[in-house]
Every structure is written in structure tokens, then in C-alpha cells.
Amino acid sequence: MNFPQGMLTLGHKTIGRFSHAAASCRTRAGAKVPKRPSKGYHRGDVHRPFASLPPPPRLRRAGRASSHMFTGIIESTAAVLQRTPSSLTIERPSSFHDLKIGSSISVSGACLSVVALTKTSMQFDVVPETLKKSRLGTLKQGERVNLERAMRAGDRFEGHIVQGHVEGVGIVITPSPQPPPPAPSVQGEGGVVVLRVPKDLQQSIIPKGSICLDGVSLTIAKIDGDQLTVALIPHTLKNTTLGSLKKGDRVNVETDVMMRSALT
Numbered sequence: 001m002n003f004p005q006g007m008l009t010l011g012h013k014t015i016g017r018f019s020h021a022a023a024s025c026r027t028r029a030g031a032k033v034p035k036r037p038s039k040g041y042h043r044g045d046v047h048r049p050f051a052s053l054p055p056p057p058r059l060r061r062a063g064r065a066s067s068h069m070f071t072g073i074i075e076s077t078a079a080v081l082q083r084t085p086s087s088l089t090i091e092r093p094s095s096f097h098d099l100k101i102g103s104s105i106s107v108s109g110a111c112l113s114v115v116a117l118t119k120t121s122m123q124f125d126v127v128p129e130t131l132k133k134s135r136l137g138t139l140k141q142g143e144r145v146n147l148e149r150a151m152r153a154g155d156r157f158e159g160h161i162v163q164g165h166v167e168g169v170g171i172v173i174t175p176s177p178q179p180p181p182p183a184p185s186v187q188g189e190g191g192v193v194v195l196r197v198p199k200d201l202q203q204s205i206i207p208k209g210s211i212c213l214d215g216v217s218l219t220i221a222k223i224d225g226d227q228l229t230v231a232l233i234p235h236t237l238k239n240t241t242l243g244s245l246k247k248g249d250r251v252n253v254e255t256d257v258m259m260r261s262a263l264t
Contacts, residue, residue, distance in 0.1 A: 068104040068111060068150035070162040072210075072217020074240045077144045081121055088112070088136060089123045090145060096122070104150040104164070108241070109215035109252040110134050111150075111164025134166040135250045146215040146240050160210040160217050166252040168198040170213065172245050173227060190233045193245060196226050197253055203263060204255035212254040216240050 078091035090107065092099070099105075099122065103114045112124035131137035139145065173194045195213075197205065205211060205228060209220050216236060222229040237243035245251070 068164065070106045070111070070148050070164055070215070071151055071158050072148070072160060072162045072212050072215065073158045074146045074148055074216055076147045077239070077241055078147055080139045080141055080143050080145060082141065083136075083139050086126060087115075087123060088126050088139070089116075089121055090147075092117070092120055092122045093147065096147075096149065099149075106146070106148040106150075106162065106164045106215045107136065108134075108145040109162070109164065109212055109254055110136055110166045130166070133168060134252045135169050136252075138250070144241050144244075148215060158217075160212075161257050162212045162215070162217060162254060163257055164215075164254075166254055168201050168253050169250045170195040170197045170253045172247055172249045172251065174247050190231060191237060192221065192229050192231050193242070194227055194229045195251065197228055199226060201253060201255055202226060204259045206259065209259060210256040212252075214241055214251045216242055 076093040076095060078093055080088065080090055082089040088107070096105075099114055099117060101114055101117065104111055105114065105122070105124070106112075107124065110130055112126065112130075114122050115125050116123035126136055173196055205220060205223060207220055207223055211218055211220055211228070211230065213230065218230040218232070218236075220228050221231045232242060242251075
């Protein structure tokens with residue numbers, strides 16, 4: 001028995017036409033479809049073998065991840081307004097207009113969550129572990145800190161992966177006496193800084209590897225025992241707190257998470 005073009009048959013029974021949108025699935029006139037259970041057949045449509053399967057799980061919406069990430073590219077610096085044993089209040093840069101309660105900010109390398117906001121200030125709670133591992137507990141009123149908002153999905157990745165989990169504190173030993181001109185002075189040229197890092201962090205530090213100092217993504221130029229040297233470009237010296245470092249100053253240190261992962 002011949003059937004019009006585009007008709008679907010089951011046995012000798014015509015059960016409907018193919019959808020015109022699925023032209024590539026049409027059969028020749030008179031073609032027969034192997035007999036299958038009636039479940040899943042719908043008049044005017046083809047058999048859908050996966051129709052009864054549950055839908056795939058919904059993907060997590062962008063920006064709702066369980067942790068936040070930074071890149072070590074500083075957006076602004078701001079002054080400390082107040083510090084208590086459990087909180088920190090900092091100036092709110094005018095460019096940080098999209099903040100809300102719960103927003104994550106890297107404060108000189110430490111990831112903190114906004115708990116209070118005004119047009120000119122932002123407040124954070126600081127837990128004992130953060131005070132123990134970082135230099136936030138020694139900040140003074142008026143001292144400036146480096147700030148970076150958490151990276152949004154789809155943003156350009158400029159630095160390296162920074163978690164905002166400070167692992168320890170390094171001590172500035174001395175600016176290098178070799179050219180380029182010694183950092184941290186800002187003279188229109190780049191510079192270098194030598195600092196001593198805690199012993200337990202040294203295994204994750206390699207030449208030409210990445211490191212985060214006070215929230216700034218930097219490349220390690222040289223390693224000598226427990227000392228490392230980083231090169232600073234003029235933009236970094238001018239736009240971050242690294243441009244005002246002096247001998248004996250303390251800086252927050254976070255090693256490269258990719259290196260730590262490779263070693264574990």
C-alpha cells in the first residue's frame with residue numbers, strides 16, 4: 001500500500017505526518033517504521049525514545065559559585081577608617097558602585113565579605129584565622145590597602161588565579177641595589193623588591209612562577225634561599241601600595257594555587 005509523501009506508518013496504520021520542521025527525518029512514501037510500544041508515539045509527531053527521561057539538572061547560575069576568585073589586578077586603593085578586633089571599615093571607592101551586602105572584596109589579598117555599606121564606606125567582619133595569617137590585624141587608621149572585586153563569569157582574565165586566602169606574611173628586606181632603580185620609590189621606571197617568605201611556603205615558589213603580594217599578581221624574578229625577588233612595573237608602583245613599601249614592612253603572601261595543587 002502506498003501512502004502520501006511524509007506520512008508515518010506503524011504496521012499498516014497511518015498515525016500522522018512528520019513535522020515540517022524535521023524535513024531531514026522524513027521517509028519515502030510507503031516506508032514503514034518498525035513496530036514499537038505505543039508509549040512515546042504522539043499523533044502528528046515521530047517516536048521520541050527519550051521523552052520519558054527526566055530533564056538534565058539545572059546548571060548553577062553564573063555568580064552563584066560556592067567560592068570567589070580574583071586575578072591580582074588591583075582596581076583601587078583606599079584608606080582604613082576603623083579597625084576593631086573583629087571588623088574592618090574601609091573607604092568605598094566611587095568605582096565600586098555595584099556592591100551589595102555579601103559582596104566579596106580582596107583587601108590587600110584577603111578575601112572579605114561586605115557586611116555593611118554606605119555611599120562612602122564598607123565594613124567587613126574579620127575572623128581570627130585571617131588575623132593570624134595576614135597583616136590585617138596590624139592595619140592602622142589612615143593606612144591604605146589594595147582592593148579588587150571578585151571576578152565575574154565572562155570577565156577577561158588578566159593576572160593569575162588568586163583565591164584571597166592569605167597563607168602568611170613576608171618581610172621586605174631591601175630594595176635591590178641593581179638597575180632598574182630600586183623599588184619602592186616611584187621614579188617613572190620599574191623596580192624590584194626583595195623579601196623573606198615563611199619557610200612553609202617556599203616549596204610552592206618557583207622562578208618565573210606567580211605569587212600574590214598584598215593582593216597584587218606578580219612574577220617571581222629570582223629565588224635565593226628564603227628570599228625572593230619580584231619585578232615591579234611603573235604602573236604597579238604608582239597604583240598599588242607596593243609603591244610605598246619600606247625595609248621591614250610586612251606584606252600578605254598567597255602562593256600560586258596551581259602550583260600547590262600540583263604538589264598535593
